[in-house]
Amino acid sequence: MAKQLHIFVENKPGRLRAITDNLQKVGINIRAFAIQDRGDYGLMKLIVSNPEQAHLSLADMGCACALKDVLAVSIPDRPGNLHRLLSVLVDGGINIVDAHGFVLQPNQQGICILEIENLAQTNAEQVVRKAGFDVLGNDQLNNL
Amino acid sequence: MDIRYWNKDVETADVQKIRHLQLQRLKSIIASALKTPFYSRRLPSVGINSPDDIKTLDDLRRIPFTMKDDLRQNYPKGLLSVDTSEVVRIHTSSGTTGIPTVIYLSAKDLDAATDIMARSITATGAGRTDILQNMMSYGLFTGGLCMHYGAERVGLMVIPAAGGNTKRQVSLMNDFRTTVLHITPSYLLHIHSKLAEYGVKVGDLALKKAFIGAEPHSEGTRRKIEELFKIDAYNSYGLSEMNGPGVAFECVYKNDLHLWEDAYIVEIINPKTGQLVPDGQEGEVVLTNLIRHAMPLMRYRTRDLAFLHIEPCKCGRTHRRLSRILGRSDDMLIINGVNMFPSQIEEVVMKIPEVGNNYQICVEKDGALDRLIVKVELYSKMFLGEAKQIDNLKSKIGEELKASITIKPAIELHEPGSLPAFEGKAVRVVDTRPKL
Ligand SMILES: [Zn+2]
DSSP states (O other): OEEEEEEEEESSTTHHHHHHHHHHHTTOOEEEEEEEEOSSEEEEEEEESOHHHHHHHHHHTTOOEEEEEEEEEEEESSTTHHHHHHHHHHHTTOOEEEEEEEEETTTTEEEEEEEETTGGGSOHHHHHHHTTOEEEOHHHHHTO | OOOOOSSHHHHTOOHHHHHHHHHHHHHHHHHHHTTSHHHHHHHHHTTOOSGGGOOSGGGGGGSOOBOHHHHHHTTTTTTOOSOGGGEEEEEEEOOSSSSOEEEEEEHHHHHHHHHHHHHHHHHTTOOTTOEEEEOSOOSSSHHHHHHHHHHHHHTOEEEOOOSOOHHHHHHHHHHTTOOEEEEOHHHHHHHHHHHHHHTOOGGGSOOOEEEEOSSOOOHHHHHHHHHHHTSEEEEEEEEGGGTEEEEEEEOTTOSSEEEOTTTEEEEEEOTTTOOBOOTTOOEEEEEEESSOOSSOOOSEEEEEEEOBOOSOOTTOOOSOEEOOOOEESSOOEEETTEEEOHHHHHHHHTTOTTEEEEEEEEEEEETTEEEEEEEEEEOGGGOOSOHHHHHHHHHHHHHHHHHHHSSOOEEEEEOTTOSOOSTTTOOOEEEOSOOO
16 A cells, blocks of 8 residues: 655745755655645645655654555546546545645656545455556555 | 712721721621631631631731632632532632632622622712613623622613623614623724624714723723723723622722722732732732621732722722722733633643643734634644544644633644743743733
């Protein structure tokens, strides 16, 4: 299962930079990121080259952060594919808490990072695989 | 000037007569105090074993001060002098921790407190034809009920509106032609800022007077209220431990507050040394309640800073006037008329496992009202990575604080280590409200 790093950040100038500064010093590569804005605070969500090491490095700095299991789904970058993925999840009664996506050039591969409600208690991975999507683990994400 | 008295003999009695009355009543209070677990230990320790050991008013100063902490340590019944079957009412107020302070009133005590309240109301010129909208909160807080009883005794028509719901308050004022308000100054200013929204003009209302209290305010604030509403605003002083409002009240001359000396012995002390300060100097107000027997309270340190006027008042009352409250000698916060201590907030937030080491209490003005913001740090090890956890935590902190301090502050969660640390002289309270 792919790991995403979630970091609690106050909504004030310079906070995100403090995090990227810490990670670049330990040689972590940020593959993708998203920010969930909650008004006075936000959650920074990172897909990184080495999630465990990044987690430890930020925790050492005193950050409130946690590693979360997420579903990383590979979808070819073509019209209708995200819709198809979402339909599969809805039909399977699986709820998305938060999601973000990115497209890798040059092979036009779309990656969708899905936070699933109570992921461990669902069969989300099987449902998605059964519909013909690739679900990526950490190593695969790192080697993209 | 329309000078009215509720009890002219007592209100205009010469000083000797008042002092004589104080001595008689003090002896009687000593007799009651000796029946309480608390004073029955404390008074004999300074050689007072019966009322006869008090020969002059100076003997009062042999009695040690009673502190808010004494009330806390003797909660709930350590200062009760009678069986609860004799008690007809209790009130509580915030303590420095989760333990509140409580007062008990017998039927006779309540009657005496009501009479003093009636005297206060009458001193402002208010009477039977007036309509009082009582906008202080009813319930455990003394502000609502004690005023209510006093106003009924004078014969005003009382609208027990209590606090909140500004729109309904204005409707009540309009529909029932309210002439007198009992309200905190900040709420009254807030109401003014809302009138246009409700399509009501000051001239549509029948207001003539406001009794303002429960929070410190400047002369400028009073003038502003008077000009905005075209009314007379009278300062009121009281505290729950002394039966609430009506300890001291302004007369029609609005030149500081007559402290009813037949009901309370007032001393002004240096809060550091405990010594009396010379007449007219600022210090901490220390009060002895002479009209409450179910729960005697002697030389109670109010922590309010004020001074006594020595010059007589034109109204003919001989009871000395207490200045408006100039500050506090402790760290009590007054937020929209509600009293609380930073230690109460600390006690609540530090018990929550997801909260980190540091917190900060911020008080600011939001229009005319006060706004309380409690800032806490998230404890990094308890973070699960979910926004839902953070939002639940914020509402949990808000609910638990409301249970302790009765109002719900805004809660801000901060990153670990981002608030000033406990070590050294961290500023725990940041109060940016304009100084009086
Ligand atoms: Zn006067």
